Amino acid sequence: xxxxxxxxxxxxxxxxxxxxxxxxxxxxxxxxxxxxxxxxxxxxxxxxxxxxxxxxxxxxxxxxxxxxxxxxxxxxxxxxxxxxxxxxxxxxxxxxxxxxxxxxxxxxxxxxxxxxxxxxxxxxxxxxxxxxxxxxxxxxxxxxxxxxxxxxxxxxxxxxxxxxxxxxxxxxxxxxxxxxxxxxxxxxxxxxxxxxxxxxxxxxxxxxxxxxxxxxxxxxxxxxxxxxxxxxxxxxxxxxxxxxxxxxxxxxxxxxxxxxxxxxxxxxxxxxxxxxxxxxxxxxxxxxxxxxxxxxxxxxxxxxxxxxxxxxxxxxxxxxxxxxxxxxxxxxxxxxxxxxxxxxxxxxxxxxxxxxxxxxxxxxxxxxxxxxxxxxxxxxxxxxxxxxxxxxxxxxxxxxxxxxxxxxxxxxxxxxxxxxxxxxxxxxxxxxxxxxxxxxxxxxxxxxxxxxxxxxxxxxxxxxxxxxxxxxxxxxxxxxxxxxxxxxxxxxxxxxxxxxxxxxxxxxxxxxxxxxxxxxxxxxxxxxxxxxxxxxxxxxxxxxxxxxxxxxxxxxxxxxxxx
Numbered sequence: 001x002x003x004x005x006x007x008x009x010x011x012x013x014x015x016x017x018x019x020x021x022x023x024x025x026x027x028x029x030x031x032x033x034x035x036x037x038x039x040x041x042x043x044x045x046x047x048x049x050x051x052x053x054x055x056x057x058x059x060x061x062x063x064x065x066x067x068x069x070x071x072x073x074x075x076x077x078x079x080x081x082x083x084x085x086x087x088x089x090x091x092x093x094x095x096x097x098x099x100x101x102x103x104x105x106x107x108x109x110x111x112x113x114x115x116x117x118x119x120x121x122x123x124x125x126x127x128x129x130x131x132x133x134x135x136x137x138x139x140x141x142x143x144x145x146x147x148x149x150x151x152x153x154x155x156x157x158x159x160x161x162x163x164x165x166x167x168x169x170x171x172x173x174x175x176x177x178x179x180x181x182x183x184x185x186x187x188x189x190x191x192x193x194x195x196x197x198x199x200x201x202x203x204x205x206x207x208x209x210x211x212x213x214x215x216x217x218x219x220x221x222x223x224x225x226x227x228x229x230x231x232x233x234x235x236x237x238x239x240x241x242x243x244x245x246x247x248x249x250x251x252x253x254x255x256x257x258x259x260x261x262x263x264x265x266x267x268x269x270x271x272x273x274x275x276x277x278x279x280x281x282x283x284x285x286x287x288x289x290x291x292x293x294x295x296x297x298x299x300x301x302x303x304x305x306x307x308x309x310x311x312x313x314x315x316x317x318x319x320x321x322x323x324x325x326x327x328x329x330x331x332x333x334x335x336x337x338x339x340x341x342x343x344x345x346x347x348x349x350x351x352x353x354x355x356x357x358x359x360x361x362x363x364x365x366x367x368x369x370x371x372x373x374x375x376x377x378x379x380x381x382x383x384x385x386x387x388x389x390x391x392x393x394x395x396x397x398x399x400x401x402x403x404x405x406x407x408x409x410x411x412x413x414x415x416x417x418x419x420x421x422x423x424x425x426x427x428x429x430x431x432x433x434x435x436x437x438x439x440x441x442x443x444x445x446x447x448x449x450x451x452x453x454x455x456x457x458x459x460x461x462x463x464x465x466x467x468x469x470x471x472x473x474x475x476x477x478x479x480x481x482x483x484x485x486x487x488x489x490x491x492x493x494x495x496x497x498x499x500x501x502x503x504x505x506x507x508x509x510x511x512x513x514x515x516x517x518x519x520x521x522x523x524x525x526x527x528x529x530x531x532x533x534x535x536x537x538x539x540x541x542x543x544x545x546x547x548x549x550x551x552x553x554x555x556x557x558x559x560x561x562x563x
Contacts (some may be wrong), residue, residue, distance in 0.1 A: 013203060036235040037228045039203045040194070041085050045091070049194055049227075050186040051082060060179050064159070065085045065089045070128060072151050072158035074136070074175070074304030077183025077269075078168050080226030083161035086134045097121070097129045103138040108146050115150040118481045122155060129156045136160035137169035149553040185225030192220055194227050195234055209247050213438045215254040222258055233258040272303075276311060284319050284464040288358035297355050299347050309335035312353050323363035323438035330356045376426065383423035428455065 030038045042048045045055065045065055054061035064073050067084065075083040090099040099114050108281060111131075118129035133139070150156045151174065158178060166175055186194075198204035211219075215237065223230035236259040237249045244253075279294035298308055309331075316331035334353035338346045376382065392403030407417045420427060430451070434444035452458060 035232065036198060036204060037231040040198050040231060041088055041090075045089060048082060048085065048089070050190045051183055054181055054183070059180060065093050068158045071155055072154075072178040073160070073168065074166055074178045074180050075159070075161045075183060076180060077163070078185050078226065079163055080230075081183040081185055082222070082227070083183060084134065087134075087159055087161065090130055090132070092125035095127050096157070097127050098132065099121055099129060100132040100134070103133055103135040103143075104284060106133070108143050110145065113147050114432050115146075115155055118150070118156045129153075129323075131156040132159045132161070134161050135163075137162040137164040137166070141171055144174050148173055148177065181442065186227055187225070188220050189222050191225065191227060191230050192216065195219060195230055198231055198234060205238055209241050209249055211237075211249045211254075213247045214251040214253060218251055218254045221259075227393065256346065276307075279308075280311060280315060280319075283315055283354060283358045284362065286358055286362070288355045291354050291358045292351060295347075295350060299343070299350075305338045305343055305346055305350065306335075308350055309338045312350065315357055318367050319362055319364055320357055320360045321366040322364045322434060322440040322443055323361035327357055327360050362441075363435045363437050365432060365434050365440065368433070373431045378427070381423075381425055383425050385423065386420050388419075389421065414453070416450060416453045418453060421454065 021242075025186070030041070045062065050056065051061070053059075055324065056062075056293040060071065060073065064071065075086060077083055087100065090096075091100070097118075099118075101110060101114070114129070114131055118131075122128065136144075147156075147158060151158045151553055157271065159177070165187055166180060171390050183466060187222065195211065195216060211234070219230055219237070219542070222233055231256070234249075237254045240257045241247065241249045241253050246253075275294055275297055279291060282290035282294060295308065299305070313328070313331040313335050316328040320327040330354050334346075335348045337349035341349065387401045388403060390400075390402040392398060392406075396401065407419050409415050409417050409419075411417075434440045436444050
């Protein structure tokens, strides 16, 4: 049983402090054959390049390194920005005991062992313990939970490093107990300075080679702000040059040493969300070139093409919508091609869909309409389904009044009848508000006319002064067809158009509307189809057999029960 040292005759082993303790997990002095990035690690804050926003006097990073304040810190930044270097500076700067572990290999048992040892040593007046955890985002929730108490009472000072957004990858209780320091990718000038230092410094190449301006530009470009990658590329190029008995690294040598730039993209990390966000916003902003760049970036990084295809399909309805109804078909076809063809060829299908969506007219009217409708439903609006719209196929439904008074639109020559469809408390509510972008322009003219007929409001007065440009264009298109748009208004329906055989008489005429009003019925009885073209006549005298509506939910014919 743990006695907490109450009856111990000897004091616990004196802890090893300072640089000697830093040997944990390779935190000692680098060997001569260590990689160039390791040999060139700064040994003091004065050698640290970049992160100027964290190096001001009294800044948290300086306090952390000097031990002036025993705060726990989470270092967040992309690879090669100095997170591990800062850990080395902390390990070598003070007399604190330094313990390092990687979340890739350590578990809860290892963490608790370090905390227990730190607690015992603290009780006997030993030095404070700094616990460095690399890749802390790879710790599970349970593993992160095991740190909470020790961090809160400062049994250990936590120094954690992560390349992923800690707001997503680190639990909130641990995040609230630490100071978050965000490291930025180094700019080109900082990378150049470190490359030149590595060439001249005895810890690095010691002047054994020189670097041409073109080669330096190439290495800096490949690094993309990652110092570790820059120094690794420099070491490879130097080795290639020395193997050829030359002392200058020219562009050709540098290109042969490292010929592919690293794509800054992590399928499971923060960059994943940043790139897909930029991809969607580029399409929304009608910039096909930027959208293709982000598409290529995801494909080269190995992103799942099905994920990209899903986002494209969603975008087709969310941001293009009725302005180009074909966009959804193009996006769905690209998604199907990904399933059937696969990469790399399916990249062409995705690119075609991206160009189509980026250059298409945009409308979010469908998105807005659905959002408002769902908000009303969640708010409790809606009420019961009107009786004449209820299912009338099962025995006894007629006795309940289901389907009584329902009017079958196809029995009207216009294909539209006056009838209540929405629940009582939503009658007259407009969710869908079409724009005048692309193909939605004609829909914007048709929808108000449909609503007037369905709601029995009659024709709206029109004056040239308040007629919108979209309405004038649509009216001109309709007039040029030579046939009134019966689908959006026209002759009044005859009483015989009532479809429910056992229903009570329902007023058939549209209030305030005559056969010659608002596109009244022409002698040919033609109607306009959804695209604005002229379709075949509906035929007001259609029989129940030819005009029957199939009830797909129940399998029964509407001509038998519903009508």
